[in-house]
Amino acid sequence: MTSARQNILARLQAVKTGMLKQLSPKPAAKQIDSALEVFSRCLEQNHAEVLQVDQRNLPATLEQLLQKKAIQSLITTEEFAYLTSVKQLEVVSATKAKALNKDDLFYQVDAGLTLAKFGIAETGSLVLWLDQHQPRSISLVPPIHICVLCADNLYPTFAEFISSMNMYCSGVLPTNVVLVSGPSKTADIQQTLAYGAHGPKQLIVLIVNPESDLTTAFGS
Amino acid sequence: MALEPARFKQNARDALKDQILRKNFRGAMDFLRKKRSAMFPDPEYFATLSSYGESVKQQALSQLPDLLLQLEKNCQNNGIQVWWAENADEANQHVLRIIHENSGHKVVKGKSMVSEETGLNDFLQQHDIECIETDMGEYIVQQSGEHPSHIIMPAIHKNVQQIASLFEQIIPGATYTEDVDTLIRMARDEMRQHFYTADIGITGVNFAVASTGTLCLVENEGNGRMSTTIPKIHIAMMGIEKVVAELADIPYLLELLTKSATGQAISTYFNMISSPRKEGEIDGPEQVHLILVDNGRSQAYADEELRQTLQCIRCGACMNHCPVYTRIGGHAYGTVYPGPIGKIISPHLLGLESTQDLPTASSLCGACEEVCPVKIPIPKLLQRLRVESNKASGQAQIMRGQGSSRTRTEALIWQIWSYCCIHPRLYHLLSKMAAMFGFIMPLLKSPWKINRAMPKPAKEDFMSQYKRKKS
Numbered sequence: 001m002t003s004a005r006q007n008i009l010a011r012l013q014a015v016k017t018g019m020l021k022q023l024s025p026k027p028a029a030k031q032i033d034s035a036l037e038v039f040s041r042c043l044e045q046n047h048a049e050v051l052q053v054d055q056r057n058l059p060a061t062l063e064q065l066l067q068k069k070a071i072q073s074l075i076t077t078e079e080f081a082y083l084t085s086v087k088q089l090e091v092v093s094a095t096k097a098k099a100l101n102k103d104d105l106f107y108q109v110d111a112g113l114t115l116a117k118f119g120i121a122e123t124g125s126l127v128l129w130l131d132q133h134q135p136r137s138i139s140l141v142p143p144i145h146i147c148v149l150c151a152d153n154l155y156p157t158f159a160e161f162i163s164s165m166n167m168y169c170s171g172v173l174p175t176n177v178v179l180v181s182g183p184s185k186t187a188d189i190q191q192t193l194a195y196g197a198h199g200p201k202q203l204i205v206l207i208v209n210p211e212s213d214l215t216t217a218f219g220s
Numbered sequence: 221m222a223l224e225p226a227r228f229k230q231n232a233r234d235a236l237k238d239q240i241l242r243k244n245f246r247g248a249m250d251f252l253r254k255k256r257s258a259m260f261p262d263p264e265y266f267a268t269l270s271s272y273g274e275s276v277k278q279q280a281l282s283q284l285p286d287l288l289l290q291l292e293k294n295c296q297n298n299g300i301q302v303w304w305a306e307n308a309d310e311a312n313q314h315v316l317r318i319i320h321e322n323s324g325h326k327v328v329k330g331k332s333m334v335s336e337e338t339g340l341n342d343f344l345q346q347h348d349i350e351c352i353e354t355d356m357g358e359y360i361v362q363q364s365g366e367h368p369s370h371i372i373m374p375a376i377h378k379n380v381q382q383i384a385s386l387f388e389q390i391i392p393g394a395t396y397t398e399d400v401d402t403l404i405r406m407a408r409d410e411m412r413q414h415f416y417t418a419d420i421g422i423t424g425v426n427f428a429v430a431s432t433g434t435l436c437l438v439e440n441e442g443n444g445r446m447s448t449t450i451p452k453i454h455i456a457m458m459g460i461e462k463v464v465a466e467l468a469d470i471p472y473l474l475e476l477l478t479k480s481a482t483g484q485a486i487s488t489y490f491n492m493i494s495s496p497r498k499e500g501e502i503d504g505p506e507q508v509h510l511i512l513v514d515n516g517r518s519q520a521y522a523d524e525e526l527r528q529t530l531q532c533i534r535c536g537a538c539m540n541h542c543p544v545y546t547r548i549g550g551h552a553y554g555t556v557y558p559g560p561i562g563k564i565i566s567p568h569l570l571g572l573e574s575t576q577d578l579p580t581a582s583s584l585c586g587a588c589e590e591v592c593p594v595k596i597p598i599p600k601l602l603q604r605l606r607v608e609s610n611k612a613s614g615q616a617q618i619m620r621g622q623g624s625s626r627t628r629t630e631a632l633i634w635q636i637w638s639y640c641c642i643h644p645r646l647y648h649l650l651s652k653m654a655a656m657f658g659f660i661m662p663l664l665k666s667p668w669k670i671n672r673a674m675p676k677p678a679k680e681d682f683m684s685q686y687k688r689k690k691s
Contacts, residue, residue, distance in 0.1 A: 004514075005304035008460065011518040012285040018524075023279060024271040026472070042485070099502050102450075106416055123486035132500035136449045140442060158471035158486075165467070172298075173432050175498055176448075179490035184442035186404060187482070188357035188373060190244075190380045191251045194404040197356055198411065199442025199489070 032156035035121035036207065039154055042124025046182030047195055048203040055208050058148070059083075062113070065146065065204065075105065075138045076113040080148075083113075094135050105141045112138035112200075116149040116180075117168075119207075122157045123181055126205065129168075130176040139180065145200035147180070150208045223367060224554045225566060226574040228581065231552035241377055245549045248376045252540040255483025256591070273476045274595040276469045277531040284521065287430040287463045288512065294433030298495040300508045308338035311513045315340060315422065315455055316347055318509055322453055324420045327351040328411075330437070330444035331358055332424030333371055333534060334457040334513050336556045337569060340422070351422075352414045354443040356407055363390050369550030371557060372481045372536040377549050411443070421447035421505065425458035426477065426533070428510075429467050435510065436470060437491040438477060440484075445491055454496070454505040460512050461521075461530035473533060476593035480535040516568040516620070523618055525604055529564050531594040536561075538588035538598060544581050553578060560588035564601045572609045572621030579605035651681035 032038055040050045053061045063086055066074065074083065075092040084091045092104060114134055116126035126147050130136045139145050155161040158179070165173075184199030195201050224231075235241060260266040280287055292302045305311035311334070319327070327349055329335065341362065344351040353362040357374035360383055361367060368374030375383065380398050388396045391406050423444055427436040435456050437444045448454045464473065478484045497504035520526045539545040539559025550558035555566040555575065563578040579602045588598040608618060609625040640647050658677035668674060678685075 004306045004310055007306055008304055008512070008514045008518060009285050009288070011514075012288070012460075012521060015522050017282040017284075017527075022275070024275040025268065026272050027265060027268045046488070094502065097502060102416060106412060125486060125490070130504075132498065132502075135501065135503040136445070137503045140445050140449060158474070159468070162467050162471055171432070173434055173492065173494040175493070175495045175501060175504060177492040177494075178445065179486065180488065181486050181490075182488045184440070185488055186356045186441045188355070188360065188375055188441075189383050189400045189403055190378075191248055191373075191376075192380070192400040194400050196408065197404055197441035197443070198354065198408060198415075198446050 029159070030122060030157055032121050035154045035156050036151055039119055039121040039124050040205075040207070042122070043182065043203075043205055044124075046124060047185070048124075048182050048205055050205045050207065052151075052207045053209060058206065058208055061206065062146075065206075066111075069111065069144060069202075069204075071110040071144065073104075073109050074111050074113055075109045075142060077115065077134050077138070079115050080113050094138050095133060100135060100137060105137055109142045111144035111146055112140075112142040113146045113148070114139045116147050116205075117153065118161060119149045119151075119154040120156075120158050120161055120179065121154055123179075125158070125179040125181045127161065128176075128178045128180060129174055130178060131174040136176055136178070139178075140199050143196065143200055144202045144204070145180075145183070146204045146206065148206045148208060223556065224574075225570060225578060227554055228552065228577045231554060232548045232581065235548040235552040240379070241549050242547060244377055244379050245546055248370075248373065249540050249546045252373075252483065252536075256480055256537060256540070257483075259479035259483045259485065269472065269476060270593050270595050272472055273533075273593055274531060276464065276473065277533070277594050278528075280464045280469075281461065281521070281527060281530055283465070284460065284463070287465055288460060290430040291428055291433060291463050292512075294430065295435075295510055296433075298433045299498075300433060300435075300495060300510055303509060303511045305511055305513045305515070307515050308513075311338045311457060311511055311515070312340055312343040314509075314511050315457075316344070316349070318453065318455055318507075319344075319349055319420055322419070322507070324453065325349065326414070326418045327420040327422055328414050328418040328443075328447050328451060329353050329355075329358070330421065330423035330439065330447040331355040331374075332422060332457050333368075333556065334424055334459055334515075335422060336368065337515060338457075338513070340457075352411070352418070354411050354414065354441075354447060355439075356404065356441060356443075359407060359411070360386065367551065367556070369558065370536060370539060371534055371561075377551065415446045415450050418451045420453050420455065421449075421451040422455045422457065423447050425456050425462055425510075427470060427473060428458055428463045429465075429470065430463050431466050433494060434467065435493045435508075436474075437493070438474065438487045438489075439491070440482075440488040442489060445489055448491065448493060449504055452505055453507045453509070454493075455509045455511065456493075457511045457513060460514055460517055461532070477533050477535050480537040480591065480593040516570070519619060520565075520568040526568070526601065526618075528596050529568065529601060531596050532561055532565070533594055534561075535593055537591045537593065538596075541587040541591050543583065543585060543587070560598045560602075561596075564596075564598055564605065567605055567608075567619065567621070571624075572605070572619055573624045574621075576609040576621070576625040579603075579609065648681070648683050651683065655679055655681040655684075 073090040078095045117129035118127035183203040184197045186197035303314045360375040369377040426438045496508040520529045545559040567575045584599045608622045611623040654677045
């Protein structure tokens with residue numbers, strides 16, 4: 001229906017809106033003194049579990065975590081393929097598959113393990129960069145989401161992240177970018193907070209210590 | 221339950237008598253106000269941030285047609301299909317056509333106020349398309365056969381007992397419980413099957429970024445992500461005023477939105493969608509459609525003052541702080557958007573014929589303007605709409621239904637009044653007479669007396685007192 005388009009545009013274009021109004025001054029950039037601390041605190045306040053690990057200890061920590069949470073079936077991406085060696089753990093590789101098995105995803109898998117490309121300290125947000133390397137649903141459908149973030153990739157504020165974002169995508173954004181700041185929640189029943197509304201009930205964030213090279217931590 | 225703004229006065233009277241309703245709203249509003257104010261401890265910071273937000277929205281509005289064209293082009297370049305709808309019916313027809321073209325049969329909906337505006341649920345039901353609201357609050361009101369009573373927390377008028385009884389009835393195998401965790405788990409399990417089987421996901425849009433062709437969705441529950449991830453088609457509906465120029469505008473608007481709405485520094489999920497599933501990706505919708513809905517917005521756009529209505533980012537803070545809304549609740553308004561913002565937007569969506577009483581339901585206390593994150597001068601706009609609805613015929617056409625509350629008797633009374641006021645002798649004579657016969661006033665029949673004492677003129681009129689005291 002091009003006519004609706006033409007009519008709407010004609011009505012809007014007929015209006016003399018005058019000069020572009022100058023933008024008011026932005027609030028001063030927020031000073032985040034200890035990004036890592038603020039980031040962890042915000043996430044914990046939003047009911048996420050936060051662990052800090054050294055890179056070389058990441059595989060062992062993950063293994064312990066899976067055991068502790070009694071996770072028997074895990075869906076994850078290539079970076080964590082090495083976890084297939086863990087005993088009594090079924091690992092579904094999301095990136096090797098041509099399509100995701102909905103039944104597995106909805107009713108079988110205990111947890112999704114993903115990498116967050118960036119973090120935002122001020123609000124305790126994980127930035128999920130969802131494209132061919134990381135499907136959307138593994139951080140969404142299973143009841144537990146475990147997310148690994150390299151502490152190097154922490155931005156102080158969302159505004160600062162956005163202003164550098166172009167670097168990573170040269171103007172064309174990936175299919176989906178999602179900021180995750182806690183487990184799924186709702187207060188729609190008499191303002192009472194409940195977790196696990198539709199997304200994961202638990203969010204566990206592993207912050208990897210920035211000192212050494214990340215690739216070694218992933219066992220490649 | 222039908223939406224009838226023309227019944228506003230009766231609805232308001234009924235609502236005031238409903239003690240449970242009043243208690244539910246009072247509690248909820250106090251809760252939300254406290255949470256918001258904790259987020260803005262520094263009034264100066266709020267002033268700077270909201271001025272900035274206001275200017276971003278005003279700048280975007282000042283170039284609205286250009287931004288919409290840019291959004292359309294960039295969305296299309298990203299593979300998102302863009303459709304335009306002048307009114308509610310056209311928007312619904314687009315949705316139906318897309319569903320039919322893809323042999324769809326079942327819709328899961330994230331929260332979308334525009335789809336409430338177009339009455340999409342009923343429309344799809346009439347065309348045998350199953351349509352499930354998945355936001356917990358929206359699900360509760362849909363299953364109760366009601367409409368949302370608040371734009372952010374749709375089921376805010378219900379308490380846990382009422383919801384417990386509802387779930388006992390509608391969810392197979394459910395037993396009555398007032399434990400909120402259990403209730404949410406029951407609804408979650410119920411909804412999972414719907415996400416699993418639906419082939420269409422419909423959501424609203426909080427912000428659309430013109431320069432990148434990105435649709436932004438704000439939510440806590442994950443149902444918005446589910447609706448835009450699992451079904452093979454995603455349809456997003458948005459009012460044309462939701463477009464902003466740059467990605468760089470988003471962090472500030474998002475902060476204003478979540479802090480004002482629910483007192484959160486950020487929502488659990490902030491979802492930025494820039495394209496359908498690309499080659500090599502294994503999930504996400506194969507098609508993404510964006511429907512741009514006018515539905516009366518261009519009418520507000522045409523007038524410089526009324527245009528400020530379109531700055532709104534739908535946070536709901538104005539209703540949370542409104543003494544009228546807190547007492548009568550959202551349903552009394554009989555419109556999709558209740559409260560202060562509803563009073564200034566609904567006349568554009570529906571015409572003043574049915575909505576003329578809404579702008580009068582305000583003491584003009586100004587609480588709404590004070591908390592508005594984009595500084596919409598709501599009291600001023602309410603007064604403007606009162607003027608519009610009383611306009612004499614033959615004046616420039618500004619609004620649908622302008623002049624519809626004008627009556628000849630009232631107009632005549634005001635004419636006489638103004639004649640007296642500009643003729644001093646007549647005025648003094650009448651004030652003297654009012655002082656002499658003032659004792660009649662309490663005896664008169666008047667609707668004024670229903671809730672108030674009748675004013676009684678002084679025994680001596682002002683000018684006589686003035687002259688006496690001066691000499």
